[in-house]
Structure formats: structure tokens, C-alpha cells
Amino acid sequence: MLNKQYTNMLQEKDVIFEIFQYAAERAKVVGAENIYDFSLGNPSVPAPSIVNETIVQKVKTLDPLALHGYSPSFGIMETREKIAASLNKKYGSAYKAANIFMAIGAAGALAHALRAVTNPGDEIITFAPCFSEYKPYTAGAGLKLTIIPADIDTFQINFAAFEAQLNENVSAVLINSPNNPSGIVYSTETIEKLSSILTAKSKEFHHPIYLISDEPYRDIIFEGVDAPYIANYYKNTLTCYSFSKSISLPGERIGYLAVHPDCSDADKIIEICPQISRTIGQNGAASLMQRTVADVCGCTSDLSVYETNKKILFEALREYGYHCVEPGGTFYMFPRSLEPDSQAFCKKAMEKDLMLVPGDIFGCPGHFRIAYCVPTQRVEQALPVFKELAEEYR
Amino acid sequence: MLNKQYTNMLQEKDVIFEIFQYAAERAKVVGAENIYDFSLGNPSVPAPSIVNETIVQKVKTLDPLALHGYSPSFGIMETREKIAASLNKKYGSAYKAANIFMAIGAAGALAHALRAVTNPGDEIITFAPCFSEYKPYTAGAGLKLTIIPADIDTFQINFAAFEAQLNENVSAVLINSPNNPSGIVYSTETIEKLSSILTAKSKEFHHPIYLISDEPYRDIIFEGVDAPYIANYYKNTLTCYSFSKSISLPGERIGYLAVHPDCSDADKIIEICPQISRTIGQNGAASLMQRTVADVCGCTSDLSVYETNKKILFEALREYGYHCVEPGGTFYMFPRSLEPDSQAFCKKAMEKDLMLVPGDIFGCPGHFRIAYCVPTQRVEQALPVFKELAEEYR
Numbered sequence: 176m177l178n179k180q181y182t183n184m185l186q187e188k189d190v191i192f193e194i195f196q197y198a199a200e201r202a203k204v205v206g207a208e209n210i211y212d213f214s215l216g217n218p219s220v221p222a223p224s225i226v227n228e229t230i231v232q233k234v235k236t237l238d239p240l241a242l243h244g245y246s247p248s249f250g251i252m253e254t255r256e257k258i259a260a261s262l263n264k265k266y267g268s269a270y271k272a273a274n275i276f277m278a279i280g281a282a283g284a285l286a287h288a289l290r291a292v293t294n295p296g297d298e299i300i301t302f303a304p305c306f307s308e309y310k311p312y313t314a315g316a317g318l319k320l321t322i323i324p325a326d327i328d329t330f331q332i333n334f335a336a337f338e339a340q341l342n343e344n345v346s347a348v349l350i351n352s353p354n355n356p357s358g359i360v361y362s363t364e365t366i367e368k369l370s371s372i373l374t375a376k377s378k379e380f381h382h383p384i385y386l387i388s389d390e391p392y393r394d395i396i397f398e399g400v401d402a403p404y405i406a407n408y409y410k411n412t413l414t415c416y417s418f419s420k421s422i423s424l425p426g427e428r429i430g431y432l433a434v435h436p437d438c439s440d441a442d443k444i445i446e447i448c449p450q451i452s453r454t455i456g457q458n459g460a461a462s463l464m465q466r467t468v469a470d471v472c473g474c475t476s477d478l479s480v481y482e483t484n485k486k487i488l489f490e491a492l493r494e495y496g497y498h499c500v501e502p503g504g505t506f507y508m509f510p511r512s513l514e515p516d517s518q519a520f521c522k523k524a525m526e527k528d529l530m531l532v533p534g535d536i537f538g539c540p541g542h543f544r545i546a547y548c549v550p551t552q553r554v555e556q557a558l559p560v561f562k563e564l565a566e567e568y569r
Numbered sequence: 570m571l572n573k574q575y576t577n578m579l580q581e582k583d584v585i586f587e588i589f590q591y592a593a594e595r596a597k598v599v600g601a602e603n604i605y606d607f608s609l610g611n612p613s614v615p616a617p618s619i620v621n622e623t624i625v626q627k628v629k630t631l632d633p634l635a636l637h638g639y640s641p642s643f644g645i646m647e648t649r650e651k652i653a654a655s656l657n658k659k660y661g662s663a664y665k666a667a668n669i670f671m672a673i674g675a676a677g678a679l680a681h682a683l684r685a686v687t688n689p690g691d692e693i694i695t696f697a698p699c700f701s702e703y704k705p706y707t708a709g710a711g712l713k714l715t716i717i718p719a720d721i722d723t724f725q726i727n728f729a730a731f732e733a734q735l736n737e738n739v740s741a742v743l744i745n746s747p748n749n750p751s752g753i754v755y756s757t758e759t760i761e762k763l764s765s766i767l768t769a770k771s772k773e774f775h776h777p778i779y780l781i782s783d784e785p786y787r788d789i790i791f792e793g794v795d796a797p798y799i800a801n802y803y804k805n806t807l808t809c810y811s812f813s814k815s816i817s818l819p820g821e822r823i824g825y826l827a828v829h830p831d832c833s834d835a836d837k838i839i840e841i842c843p844q845i846s847r848t849i850g851q852n853g854a855a856s857l858m859q860r861t862v863a864d865v866c867g868c869t870s871d872l873s874v875y876e877t878n879k880k881i882l883f884e885a886l887r888e889y890g891y892h893c894v895e896p897g898g899t900f901y902m903f904p905r906s907l908e909p910d911s912q913a914f915c916k917k918a919m920e921k922d923l924m925l926v927p928g929d930i931f932g933c934p935g936h937f938r939i940a941y942c943v944p945t946q947r948v949e950q951a952l953p954v955f956k957e958l959a960e961e962y963r
Contacts, residue, residue: 176687176776177686177837177838177841178688178845181684181845182837184841184847185840192642217634217638217639218638220634221633222637227628227629227633230624230628230857231629238615239615239616240612240613240614240615242820243616244611244817244819245609245611245819246820279850282850282852284850285850286849287850290572292571294572312847312848312850315849382570423637424637425637426636426637426638426853427855428855428856440571443576446579453709454574454706455709456674456676456849457673457680457849457850457851458673458674460822460855461857462820462822463624463820463821
């Protein structure tokens, strides 16, 4: 018999992908230039040229057996070393290669982190608005996911609701800053307060509460924004990173898990990661990509377009009467929908060929996500449509 | 608390990797030329030059946003189409692109196949000798793995033992031909008999018993060997393939799942694969590799060295008094150890710096695996050591 769990998942449609597909179909009818598609978080700036240069150089100079051969189950040592050094240089951390586990994107890193520090049946807490995939990620590890309602005025952490929910069955807290979908960056004050609560509660519950920090957008921070490196504030932090957004390689599925050197059971956590891989059929990121990021792990794409787009869009939306907390990074914005039912709102937008994602799937109805990882010209062209939509709600 | 299941797995050492690591350490002491390492199944012939040429061409000519961007959750359509066409040309099958799901190597394909057609608690049957990783692969999907004892005279299927074990809780049978560790290829007669039993029992139990066919060695077949394409003999077959061995890309983690077009619930099986990916953090194989194999999926490395090595080794071992069933493919051989305790035997070999893997981990004690994916010269240089070892047992 086919698997019931996965068959049931087919009922819960992938809302984002459906919108994206609808946009693609509509483009065939009305022309791509008449579709304003803000549905998908696919980077709009290319990988820095050094990425492709490095790939070509590796392919042309390395022994193909070494280049394409099995890599160690923890990842290629040189890559782990260079990532540790790059983190330490940037954030003043003290990672060693032994604290780094190479993974298949942030999704792969999370799959390992979530399984390493929990047992099936444990509870994980995260905060709305949150990435919609956290549900299948945690369900796959047999965990109970509790989503703390958003503080919709700031999209920082709703600490009152968090403290009310935190209990001894919680083995880890999962955060995502800079945040998808809100674009908000947790402030130093937020991280310090979170750290202090987790420290006190770990003591009270007689077990560490791990902090799993999902950071694919860490390198997309706008000017003047306070953006603490989270692991520096709480030692029991497992940082999950992806090169998808920083160097625009989402399809190459390359990322890593970095365990704070002073984390409780730091060595053991890394040590069990290859065991986790064996049970989920995920034996390492592509070796060519591992070797490539070793050489480029301090680089980023030219990410400035995202800030340009944010400024144009944020100012225009405010002028048109939308309410939005100003993003500090990423390429997302999460305004309030102009009617309480954000699905109805997004449907109205869709009738104007403006593709937006309702906040419901991020655990935060009454809002909608704009993924402005598109050429600036497309943002400018979409402004009249946002305006027209707002005018209909007057 | 750290995960108990994975922490416990640390106790069950990875025997192959430990031998490989010991060999690497010994090489530092006595010199690599004095170590005869037959422990690892890492291809010894490079990828065909067209692979690297294709990688460079893709990188130099494709739009980097398209090249490195997210690929569809089923895999890149062009790649799926070309794989289906390549299979149909070679085997007279009738796959459509819709029957192909791109995965992270055969391990990734198996992770999806095993989860798609089972529910936790179901039973899976496989046949000794079998790949040691089938235990964690099935455990990770919550399945009970039954290993049918080997027919040590032929390493074809022990049908009497199989039929005695086959019961209505068995949702799938997992086979691996050409086989790791024996090198044996299941004959047409074996596959026909297996198909006939599965057909009869599916009818009797009122549910399909799926056949999951793990075929990373499918393209390494020696001259004159009867090597049926398994899915042609049983429609409820899920074929798991990897490019690791055929074009020597084990580190790139690229493979696929092919579901027979007439398989029961064929469309649904593929449809739920991306749902499985979401729960195990395995969102697609690297896009550059997907695009590369699209162009080279009919090619192989020059695999002739494996047959050369097989001939030299097989004849010499027989002459020295070893008993071995002659391999029909792969780069493995699985002779009987010269004492019943194959671990003790392999330890004695190790004292001569000859690295062999005891059969116990393949569910078949009393045998040992030789991975002869090494330069022919190394095989020749090792012959006196195999001889000396045999003489000690006279």
C-alpha cells in the first residue's frame, strides 16, 4: 500500500508553487511582461563570476577521480576548514573544521540538526511568521511543532506567548533571521533575551534547549540594520546555512551545519550526523560544489538589487496605504493584507496578474508575502498594480 | 537530549570505513605501495572526458540563473526525458519522463522508493549477501528488514527460504543485481521465477508486492553474462539507479528512481516523491549535475579494467585454493574465507596489509569481499599476498 502520510500530504497543496505555476500558465496567454510574479524566492542576481570560474578551474585541473570521488561523510576537510575560518574571520567565532558538517542546502542541514538533538515525540518551538516547510521538516523527524503567534507590530519574538508555551518537552527552538517571509532581522536585544530565557529554562528543565538557527539569508542585510551573529549569543546553537541565496546557487543544494564549539555535546552532534544521513539517504553534498564553495565561501553575489527593490517597494506601498514592518534583510516583505482574509486578498491581486502569497501558510494570516527577488524594473512596473489594488479597498 | 537511535548507531561501527581508514594510516607508516587496499567500492577509472566537457560547456553557455536556480521538485524535465529515452532505447522499455524522479544517488532514490510504497511497520525482504546499508535505509523508513540467507553455491536467490518468509506484511522486495558484494548478476531464470512468485503472492495477499531494484552496477556487466533488465519482467518494479559507478561520479550524488509505466499506482508513486523529499530534507540533486547527466546518460566510463581485474584475480584465487562464485559484473568478488570466521580471516589478511571486508556485514559470514576497483597493477602486486595467505591455511 502506498504510504498514507505522504499521500495525505498531497491534499495540502504547495500554495507557493501553485501560484508560480499559475503565473507561468498565464504568461503564455497574456505575455510574461504582463505578469507580476512575486511568488518564488528564487534569487534574481547571478552567482558571482568567481563561482563559475572556480567550477571550471576545478574540473580542468583536478584529478577526476579525486574531484568526483566519494567525499568523507562529514564533508571534504578542506571545505570544512575554509568555512570555519571564514566564519571566524567574519564573526569572531572559534569554529574548527570539526564543528562543520557539509549538507544538501539548509534543508539538509536542518534535517540533520533537527534529528541530532531530539528524539521522536519531542517538541520544537518556532515563531510566526515562519517558513512553511518547517511543518514537513519537523514532521519527518517525528517531532511536534509549536508555532508561537507573531508579534505583528515588529515581527520580533512574541516573548510572552513563547514563555507561556516553553515546557520541559521542548528540546529545541527553531528560528530564522533574517526571516522568510517577513524580511525582519532579530535585533541584538531579541537574541539576548531569547538566550537568557533558554539558559534559565535549560537549567530549570535539567537539559539543554538547543537553538537551531536557520540562516540562508544571513548575507542579505540592509544598510544600518543591527544583525547579530546568533551563535555568538547562545552557545547551544546549531547554525544551518545555505549558499542558495548568498551566492545564488539554490539548485546546487549546498550548505552546512555549524555547531558552536562550546555547545553541549558539540562533538557528538557532528559525530552522529553521518548516521542520520544513512537513514535518510542523504550521503553528502555534491563534491564539485563542496570544492567550489571552499574557494568562494567568503564571497557573495551583488546583492544590492534586493535593497534597491526593498526601498522602492516599501516606500510606494506605504504611500498607497499598505501597512508593513520594514524589512532589515532578505528579499521578502510581509505587509498586512487590505482585508482580514489574506487568501481572498491574494486572489484579488491574482485577478490583476499580481502574484502574492497569502500569509496563512507562514502561520500568520492577514498578511501577504512579496518576494521581490526580481529585476528592479519589474518592481517599478508592478507599482501601479499595487496602487490600483489599494484603491479598490478604499 | 541527543537522539538515542543515532547515538546507538555509533556503536555499530562502519566496518568498511574503519578498514579503509586503517589502510590510510598504515600507508603513512609503510608506504602506499605496500598496502593492498581492496576495502572501498570507489571507482578507479575516471569519468569519461565528455562529463567534464559537458560541465564546462553548461557553465560557460547557460544563463547562471537558470543553471544554478531551483530545479523542479521532480527533477529537470529535459533530464527526465533524456533518461527515459535512453532507457527505452537500451532496454525496449516504455518509460515517459513522468516515470522518472531525479534523486541524490541511488541512496536518495532508495530513500524515496522505500518510503513511497510502504507504511511504517511494514516488512521488506532482501537477499543475502546484501549491501550493508540496507539496514539503516530501511530502519530510517520505519521498516522491518528480513534478510533471506544466501544460496552460497550460486548467490542467485534462495527461493525456498524466500517463499517460507514471504507473508502479507511484506510490502516490497529489495534486490541488487549486479550484486554488491558478490558481483553476481541475477539470471533471467531467477528474475522470471521471482516475478512469478511476486505476481502470485500479490494476488493472494490482495495487494501489490513491489520490487525495488537497486541497480548502481547495471552498466558493469562482463562478457557473455545473461543480464536481464529487471523491470521488463515485473511491472511493479521501482528501479533505483546511480551514475556513481557507470560514469564514476560517486561524489556528485546523482541518480534517479524509474517507476515502470504499468506499475500499480505509477503516477501516484512519482507524485508523492517530492512530499517525501520535504520530510527528509532532500530537495533535489544538484542542478549542474542534473543538466550534465541529461547529455551523457547513455555513456559510460571505460569500464573494461574491472573485467580485466576480475579475470586475473578470479583465476589466481582459484589456483591458490580459494573458492569463489565467478562474478558476472560489478567490481566485487566474494570468495569463501579460508576459515569459518571471516572476521578472523580478514584480520589475518590485514596483518599482511591486505585489506578485505568480512562477509558478516553483508549478512553472509564465512566469506569476504574484494573490491577490485583499483589499477590492474595493484591487483597483480597483491596476488603473492593472497597466495601467501592461502599457504598459511594449508
